[in-house]
Amino acid sequence: MNLNRRQALALSAGAVAFATTGFTALPANAAAEETAKRITEFAGGKEPGTGKITLTAPEIAENGNTVPISVKVESAMSGDDMVESVLILADGNPNPDVATFNFTAMSGVAEATTRMRLAKTQTVYAVAKMADGSTFVDKKEVKVTIGGCGG
Amino acid sequence: MKKISLAVAAVATMVSSSVVSAYADPVDDKLVIDGQEMITRAPAPEGHPFKEVLSGWLFREPETRELEADSFQNSGMLYVERGQEIWNTVEGSKGKSCASCHNDAAESMKGISAHYPKWDADAKRPINIELQIDKCRTQNMGAEAYKFDAPEQKALTTFIKYQSLGAPVKLDLKQGEMQSWWDRGKKEYYTRTGQLNLACASCHEASMGKHIRADHLSQGQANGFPTYRLKQADMVSLHNRLRGCIRDTRAEMPKPFSDELMALEVYVTWRGTGLSVETPAVRQ
Amino acid sequence: MAAKPKPRVKVPKTAKAGETIVIKTLISHKMESGQRKDKEGKIIPRKIINKFTCEFNGEPVFSCDMDPAISANPYFEFRAKVPESGMFKFSWVDDDGSVYTDEQKIEVS
Numbered sequence: 001m002n003l004n005r006r007q008a009l010a011l012s013a014g015a016v017a018f019a020t021t022g023f024t025a026l027p028a029n030a031a032a033e034e035t036a037k038r039i040t041e042f043a044g045g046k047e048p049g050t051g052k053i054t055l056t057a058p059e060i061a062e063n064g065n066t067v068p069i070s071v072k073v074e075s076a077m078s079g080d081d082m083v084e085s086v087l088i089l090a091d092g093n094p095n096p097d098v099a100t101f102n103f104t105a106m107s108g109v110a111e112a113t114t115r116m117r118l119a120k121t122q123t124v125y126a127v128a129k130m131a132d133g134s135t136f137v138d139k140k141e142v143k144v145t146i147g148g149c150g151g
Numbered sequence: 152m153k154k155i156s157l158a159v160a161a162v163a164t165m166v167s168s169s170v171v172s173a174y175a176d177p178v179d180d181k182l183v184i185d186g187q188e189m190i191t192r193a194p195a196p197e198g199h200p201f202k203e204v205l206s207g208w209l210f211r212e213p214e215t216r217e218l219e220a221d222s223f224q225n226s227g228m229l230y231v232e233r234g235q236e237i238w239n240t241v242e243g244s245k246g247k248s249c250a251s252c253h254n255d256a257a258e259s260m261k262g263i264s265a266h267y268p269k270w271d272a273d274a275k276r277p278i279n280i281e282l283q284i285d286k287c288r289t290q291n292m293g294a295e296a297y298k299f300d301a302p303e304q305k306a307l308t309t310f311i312k313y314q315s316l317g318a319p320v321k322l323d324l325k326q327g328e329m330q331s332w333w334d335r336g337k338k339e340y341y342t343r344t345g346q347l348n349l350a351c352a353s354c355h356e357a358s359m360g361k362h363i364r365a366d367h368l369s370q371g372q373a374n375g376f377p378t379y380r381l382k383q384a385d386m387v388s389l390h391n392r393l394r395g396c397i398r399d400t401r402a403e404m405p406k407p408f409s410d411e412l413m414a415l416e417v418y419v420t421w422r423g424t425g426l427s428v429e430t431p432a433v434r435q
Numbered sequence: 436m437a438a439k440p441k442p443r444v445k446v447p448k449t450a451k452a453g454e455t456i457v458i459k460t461l462i463s464h465k466m467e468s469g470q471r472k473d474k475e476g477k478i479i480p481r482k483i484i485n486k487f488t489c490e491f492n493g494e495p496v497f498s499c500d501m502d503p504a505i506s507a508n509p510y511f512e513f514r515a516k517v518p519e520s521g522m523f524k525f526s527w528v529d530d531d532g533s534v535y536t537d538e539q540k541i542e543v544s
Contacts, residue, residue, distance in 0.1 A: 060365075062212045062435035066381035066506045077516075090504060094470055097502035101513075106496040108455035108516030114499070115506040117468070145365030223445050226508040229463040232441065384465075384507035 035091035035125060039137065042087045042127055048135035053086070055126040055138040064118040064144035071101065073110040073128045073136070082131035083110035092122025118144050174360045175367060177209035178216075182429075185222050187317045193425025200356055206426050207369040207434060210360075215381065219433035227309065227379035227431025230386050234310020237303055243294030249307075252291065260314035265428050268417050270327030277332050277417050280308050281388070282408060299407040305386040309377045312430035320374050320423050329417065336418025339411065345400030351419070354396075366435070371396075372423040373416065375432025382435065389416060439535075440464045440484075444525055446539040450517050454543075458489065458497075460511045462527050462535060468503035484509055484535075486528040492521040519543050 039048065056070040073083045082105065088098040101112045110128070118124070121143045128136045182189040191206035208216060218224050238249045238256055253259040268277040271286070278286065284307055285296035297304035324330050340351045354363060355371030362368065376389040387395075390407040393415060397404050405411040445459040462484065469481025481503060488498040497513045515523070520543045527535045 058212065058214045060212065062215050063381035065384055068214050068218075070512075093504050095502065095504070098504040099502060100500040102495075102498040102500070104495050104497070106491055106494055106516055107514055109514040111514050112497065112499070113510070113512035115510050117504045117506055223443070223459050223461065224510060226461065226463075226510070229441065229443065229461065229508060232443070233463070 031093065031096060031122075032091045035089050035096040038087070038089055038096055039125060039127055042129065043135040043137075044133060046135070048127055048137040050137060052136040053126055053128040053138045055124065055140050057124055057140040057142050059141075060143045060145060061118060062145065064120065066115050067118050067142060067144075068113065068115050069124060069126075070113040071111065071126045071128075071138075075110050075130070077103070077105055077108060077110060080130075080132050083107075084129050084131055086110070086112070087125075087127045087129070088116070089125040089127070090116070090118060090122055091125070093117070093119050098124075118142055120144050175362065177205050177360065177369075180209065180216065182206070182208050182216070182220055184220060184316065189317055189427040189429060190319055190425060191427070193319070196421070196424040199422065199424075201359075201370070204372065204423055204426055205370050206423075206429065207372050207375060208429065208432065210367045210369040211433075211435060215433055215435055218379075218381075219429070225379065225431060225433055226384070227377075227386060227433060230306045230309040230377070230379075230431060231313045233302075233306040234308070234313075237307045238310060243288065243292035245291065245293040247292045249287070252287075256311065256314050260311050262315050262318040264312040264315040264430070265318035265320050266323060268413065268420060269323065270329050272327060275327070276410065277327075277329060277413050279389070279408075279413070279416055280311055281390075284308065284311070300388055300391055305377050305388055308388065309386055309431050312377070312428060315428040316430065317427045319425050319427060320420060322417065322421050322424070324421070332414045332417045333421060335410075336414035336416070336421075339415050340418055344397065345402030347400045349400040351396070351415075370422070371419065372426060373420045374423045374426040375429035375434065377430060378432045378434050380434050386431065393419075440527070440529070440533075442525060442527065442535055442537040444523075444537045444539055446523055446541055448540075449542045449544065452543050453516065453518060455514050455516045456541075458511075458513055458515055458523070460487070460489075460525060460537075461508060463508055464527075464529075466503065466505055466507045466509065470503065482530050484527045484529050486526075487511060488526050489513070489515070490524045491515060491517065492519070496523075517541055517543050 053071065053073045058067065061067040071086050073086065075081050075083045077083065083103050086101040089096045090098050098116050099114060103110045123139050123141045125137060125139045182191050191209055193204050195201050195204050208219060222228055241248045264280055268279045271278040281304055288294040289296055324333055343350045351371060354368050358368050359370050360368065373389055377386040380387045390412050393412055394404045440463050442460065442462045447456050450456050464484050467479055467482040471479045473479050483501060483503055485501050489496045496515045499511060501509065520541060523539045523541065525537045
């Protein structure tokens with residue numbers, strides 16, 4: 001296939017037009033640092049523990065615009081054993097913030113599902129904060145695939 | 152420049168030669184929507200290149216399949232509800248809504264869409280649901296035809312097709328000149344076009360089941376349109392998708408509802424004979 | 436969709452006292468991220484639903500603060516413990532200040 005300069009330029013313009021339909025991502029390090037900072041802030045300066053919280057996300061997302069994610073935290077949802085909130089972050093988006101789920105005793109079970117946007121392959125974090133101030137984290141890497149011919 | 156032309160050439164090579172990555176079977180799974188089982192595999196009609204026609208649903212990842220299987224989670228249902236409002240809304244100089252003539256769509260439109268495109272004796276060409284709506288609007292309601300892909304056109308088309316959910320696709324090629332439009336559509340399907348020199352058949356027949364980059368190539372069936380696409384997070388009409396495919400071969404795009412695309416719709420729809428109408432399907 | 440955002444909510448009609456039920460909600464909304472550009476290259480301003488809340492008989496059950504990374508047509512699935520018969524109230528708050536609401540009754544035996 002031979003392309004002259006003009007055709008090649010037209011194609012690269014096309015590629016840019018496709019790119020603008022999604023996010024323009026920050027350099028990987030900046031987003032990852034920002035994510036780490038958010039987690040520490042949310043955890044009150046401490047390192048969150050592991051266990052108790054489970055983040056479910058597809059290993060491979062068919063399209064980064066709509067990725068289902070679920071969180072579940074083991075808790076009696078009464079007294080001290082109570083989940084107050086779960087912070088969701090994504091370390092490869094232009095802004096790591098995704099959502100915060102807020103639970104109450106009326107929730108019964110600390111479990112929630114939503115759908116999120118992922119600009120590219122990256123790690124999604126879920127951090128749970130309990131009534132006693134303790135925090136727990138889980139993370140999943142989600143591979144975001146690129147479709148066939150941009151279709 | 153070299154990099155770009157190489158990248159383009161790479162895509163073309165992937166499809167036109169045997170470099171496409173390994174074949175992956177469509178899944179063995181059942182699609183049940185609100186208790187009704189969809190026909191996602193059907194014996195192919197006579198003259199079809201495949202033995203079995205397969206719904207695109209079988210080629211999708213589990214998360215995407217689940218979105219379609221749960222009619223609540225399926226965001227396409229928002230457009231079905233919007234379409235129902237439009238169905239009941241009076242528009243145009245004659246003071247009519249769709250419901251003024253057709254009453255309850257659940258009764259009057261049941262199974263109807265499974266037999267479109269059909270021959271229109273007035274227009275002397277096949278028409279699809281979008282064109283049938285426009286015909287009603289201009290002739291019976293005194294309203295204007297919708298602009299292509301207007302949100303109302305997509306919502307109303309989705310609502311009307313949804314009334315045929317589960318009904319097997321079956322065209323009547325004996326009507327009018329349907330057969331010659333089918334012939335034309337078939338010719339288009341196998342004609343290579345664009346800078347990438349691809350025909351519909353290059354991806355959806357010769358490479359069906361293989362991967363093009365990360366996409367699992369399906370048979371390119373039309374039974375789920377308008378389809379809720381995760382990429383756009385919106386309903387995508389069949390002619391939008393056909394134009395998108397043609398654009399991706401880097402060819403000139405035919406106009407929506409042009410003879411070229413109507414012929415292709417007749418032929419592509421026939422290739423899905425026996426599959427359930429899945430509107431609003433959910434795809435990547 | 437150009438039309439006003441319309442919520443869809445799925446709550447069981449009945450439950451046993453103290454039972455934990457599943458609630459699903461969906462609303463039509465573009466969730467314009469503020470990251471996209473139009474054809475002229477200008478940034479399309481952010482316009483999202485930034486808060487979702489669910490209450491039962493006036494008591495908070497579940498809420499979510501949303502950022503632009505939530506997909507178009509936001510979907511939520513969560514649980515609720517129902518002690519008595521009553522009314523669920525759902526609300527979605529838009530960046531432009533609009534509030535979209537829905538209510539669902541549940542009979543507890």
